[in-house]
Structures are given as C-alpha cells and as structure tokens.
Amino acid sequence: MTLWTWTVLLFAVTATATGLYLSWRQKRAVRMHRTQVPPAFADSIKLAAHQKAADYTAARLKLEDISQLTGLLVLLAWTLGGGLNLLDGVCDLAGLSGLWGGVAFMLLFFLISQLLDLPVDIYRTFAIEARFGFNKITPGLYLADMLKQTLLMLLIGTPLLWVMLALMQGAGDQWWLYAWLVWGSFMLLMIWAYPTLIAPLFNRFEPLPDGEMKTRIESLLTRCGFHSSGLYVMDGSRRSSHGNAYFTGLGKAKRIVFFDTLVKQLKAEETEAVLAHELGHFHHGHVKRQIAMMLVLSLLGFALLGWLSQQTWFYTGLGVNQPSNHAALTLFLLVMPAFTFVLTPLMNRFSRRNEFEADAYAVANSDGGALISSLVKMYEDNASTLTPDAIYSAWHDSHPPAPIRIDHIEQCMRQ
Numbered sequence: 001m002t003l004w005t006w007t008v009l010l011f012a013v014t015a016t017a018t019g020l021y022l023s024w025r026q027k028r029a030v031r032m033h034r035t036q037v038p039p040a041f042a043d044s045i046k047l048a049a050h051q052k053a054a055d056y057t058a059a060r061l062k063l064e065d066i067s068q069l070t071g072l073l074v075l076l077a078w079t080l081g082g083g084l085n086l087l088d089g090v091c092d093l094a095g096l097s098g099l100w101g102g103v104a105f106m107l108l109f110f111l112i113s114q115l116l117d118l119p120v121d122i123y124r125t126f127a128i129e130a131r132f133g134f135n136k137i138t139p140g141l142y143l144a145d146m147l148k149q150t151l152l153m154l155l156i157g158t159p160l161l162w163v164m165l166a167l168m169q170g171a172g173d174q175w176w177l178y179a180w181l182v183w184g185s186f187m188l189l190m191i192w193a194y195p196t197l198i199a200p201l202f203n204r205f206e207p208l209p210d211g212e213m214k215t216r217i218e219s220l221l222t223r224c225g226f227h228s229s230g231l232y233v234m235d236g237s238r239r240s241s242h243g244n245a246y247f248t249g250l251g252k253a254k255r256i257v258f259f260d261t262l263v264k265q266l267k268a269e270e271t272e273a274v275l276a277h278e279l280g281h282f283h284h285g286h287v288k289r290q291i292a293m294m295l296v297l298s299l300l301g302f303a304l305l306g307w308l309s310q311q312t313w314f315y316t317g318l319g320v321n322q323p324s325n326h327a328a329l330t331l332f333l334l335v336m337p338a339f340t341f342v343l344t345p346l347m348n349r350f351s352r353r354n355e356f357e358a359d360a361y362a363v364a365n366s367d368g369g370a371l372i373s374s375l376v377k378m379y380e381d382n383a384s385t386l387t388p389d390a391i392y393s394a395w396h397d398s399h400p401p402a403p404i405r406i407d408h409i410e411q412c413m414r415q
C-alpha cells in the first residue's frame with residue numbers, strides 16, 4: 001500500500017460516499033413533500049401524479065445507490081484485487097501480445113465492464129420503468145440493441161485503440177499530444193456523424209408532418225434563421241413513453257429532434273415554444289462551447305496520462321504487476337472518475353446557465369406561457385420530481401429544477 005494507493009482509495013470512497021449522501025438527501029426531500037403538490041403546480045398537477053413522481057424518483061435512486069456501491073467494488077477488484085493482472089494473463093495464454101495484444105486486452109476489459117453493468121440496466125428497464133408504465137421495449141429489441149451497440153463498439157473501438165496504443169509505443173515523449181489530436185478529431189467526427197449515421201441504426205427519423213404545427217414552426221424557423229430540413233420526429237415510443245426534444249450535430253448535419261411521444265402530448269403552440277428553446281441553444285452557440293470545453297479537458301487528461309504512464313508507482317500502487325501502455329490507458333479510465341467527480345457540479349452549473357439562456361430566447365421568440373405549460377406536461381409525463389433537494393439538484397441536475405425554471409421564464413415574460 002503506497003501513498004498513491006491510499007490517495008486513490010480516499011478519493012474513490014469519498015466520491016461514492018458523496019453520491020450516497022446526496023441520494024439520501026434527495027430521497028428525504030421527495031418523501032417529505034410527497035403528501036402535497038407544491039402550491040405553484042396545484043392547478044396543473046394532480047396529487048396522484050405528484051406521488052407517482054415521488055415514488056419513481058425514490059425507486060431510481062435506490063437502484064443508483066446499489067450501482068454506486070458495486071462500481072466501487074468493481075474498481076477495487078480490477079486494481080488491488082488483481083483483475084487487470086488476470087486479464088493480462090488470459091491474453092498471454094491466448095498468445096496475444098504486442099500491439100494487438102493490447103487492443104484485445106482493452107476490448108475484453110470494455111466487454112466485461114458492459115456485462116457487469118447489465119443486471120442493473122435490465123432491472124431498471126424491466127422492473128422500475130415497467131412498474132411505472134414507462135417501458136415499451138421488448139426483450140427482443142433490448143437484445144438487438146445490445147448486440148448492435150457491442151458490434152459498433154468493436155467496429156469503431158478497434159481501430160481507435162490500435163492508433164492510440166501505436167502512438168504510445170512509437171511516437172516518443174510527445175505521444176500524448178498526437179493522441180489528443182487523434183482523439184479530438186475522432187470526437188468531432190462522431191458528433192458530426194451521430195445524427196445522420198449512427199442514431200438511424202436505432203430509431204426512425206421522419207420530417208415533421210404537414211399541418212398547423214408545421215406551418216407555425218416554419219415561420220419560427222425562418223425568423224430565427226434555421227433551415228427546416230433539420231427538423232425530425234423520432235420514434236422514441238418504441239422503447240419508452242418518456243418524451244423529450246434535443247439538439248444535435250454540427251454544421252449541415254445539425255438537427256432538432258422531437259420524440260413522437262412529445263409531439264402527441266403537446267399542442268402546436270407548445271411544440272413551437274419547445275422548438276424555440278432548442279433554437280436558443282443553437283443561437284447562443286452552446287453546442288460549440290461544450291465541444292470546446294470537452295477538447296480542453298481532454299488535452300489536460302492526455303497530458304496527465306503522458307506523465308503518469310512513465311511512473312512505475314502509477315501501476316504498482318494499483319496492483320498492476322507489469323506496466324504496459326494498455327494497462328496505463330485502462331487504469332487511467334478506471335481511476336479518473338474518482339478525481340473528476342468534483343467537476344460534476346461545475347459542469348452542471350454551466351449547463352443550467354445554458355438552459356436559462358435558451359428559455360429567455362424562447363420567451364423572446366415564441367409564447368412564454370406555452371413554454372411553461374409544455375414544461376409542466378413534460379414534468380408530469382416523465383414523473384420528474386417538482387421538489388428536489390437543493391444540494392442534490394445543484395450537484396446533479398443539468399436542467400434547473402421545475403419551480404426555479406418556471407419562475408425564471410415568468411421573469412423573462414415580464415421584461
């Protein structure tokens with residue numbers, strides 16, 4: 001047990017304990033407010049729906065607690081428990097060595113990690129989501145999704161891992177800089193390709209149908225300078241009755257996507273308001289800013305990995321007997337979350353600020369009242385809690401809590 005071992009243990013245990021504490025706070029806040037709909041929502045949301053949201057929130061959090069605890073155990077098993085040594089041994093036995101041996105090691109690591117996450121995901125989908133009436137996915141589609149995702153991971157991951165490990169092996173002391181360039185270009189390519197090449201493998205995307213909604217929306221798009229070819233309805237109802245809308249992609253490939261469930265639930269003016277919110281993200285360049293932040297953070301990450309991979313203690317302190325490039329990459333991926341968890345509230349603060357900006361834009365360009373009523377419908381249909389704990393929310397929520405968000409929209413409307 002070295003100083004490095006203790007440091008990682010301290011951070012990993014602190015991260016898990018913080019997560020469990022915040023979850024406990026959230027469960028307590030939801031339970032305390034379960035008997036009464038908050039006054040601001042008393043006219044729009046029934047007590048039964050409010051209680052369903054409370055129970056759904058608590059059920060999801062309980063499962064999340066289990067997943068956090070097992071995550072800590074899995075981290076310890078891979079490192080101090082000798083899991084990575086064992087995997088190295090298996091690759092050796094199979095005669096895999098050198099660059100391809102490293103690629104095989106990492107692919108096996110990802111596959112095993114995916115398998116370990118599977119029970120929690122199955123329980124979430126087929127027990128919790130089903131109990132609250134949200135799950136629409138059949139076991140067959142679930143299996144097909146999983147096979148497709150694994151195949152994609154192998155197809156995309158294999159060449160990427162090969163290039164990374166080849167750079168670590170042969171590009172000299174500055175390998176991390178080249179690796180970052182490859183990684184950054186790869187991420188940009190994926191962001192660009194995702195909406196047009198990858199998402200259609202899992203869902204059908206159709207242009208918004210003609211009608212009152214489309215006419216309203218087209219005039220909004222023209223006002224805001226956005227091309228209407230980027231507007232799609234996705235068959236989200238194949239998997240879940242949760243509704244959503246999102247903004248994705250870069251350049252000509254950028255799209256605004258509505259879930260079919262949402263389009264069914266909202267009136268034309270509400271859909272227009274939600275769209276105006278998404279256009280607000282586009283207008284303020286939120287996607288570009290987020291990508292820039294991701295690139296800067298990953299540069300820091302690669303520089304750190306460049307240094308750590310040269311230190312023997314980095315490996316031995318975490319139970320890895322044989323230092324190697326693939327072990328360095330894997331250890332880094334395993335251990336990083338214990339240190340970066342403190343960034344979560346900062347990133348979410350940034351994201352909530354973006355949501356306020358997009359809401360203000362929506363009020364200026366569409367109907368603020370319709371935005372509020374669409375949000376209330378979405379909170380109710382998704383069983384999102386209206387009474388989160390303030391600290392939990394500050395840490396975990398990428399969107400402002402319902403009462404604060406609606407207050408802010410009303411403020412914008414008065415201006």
Ligand SMILES: [Zn+2]
Pocket residue numbers: 277278281354355358
């Ligand atoms: Zn938004």
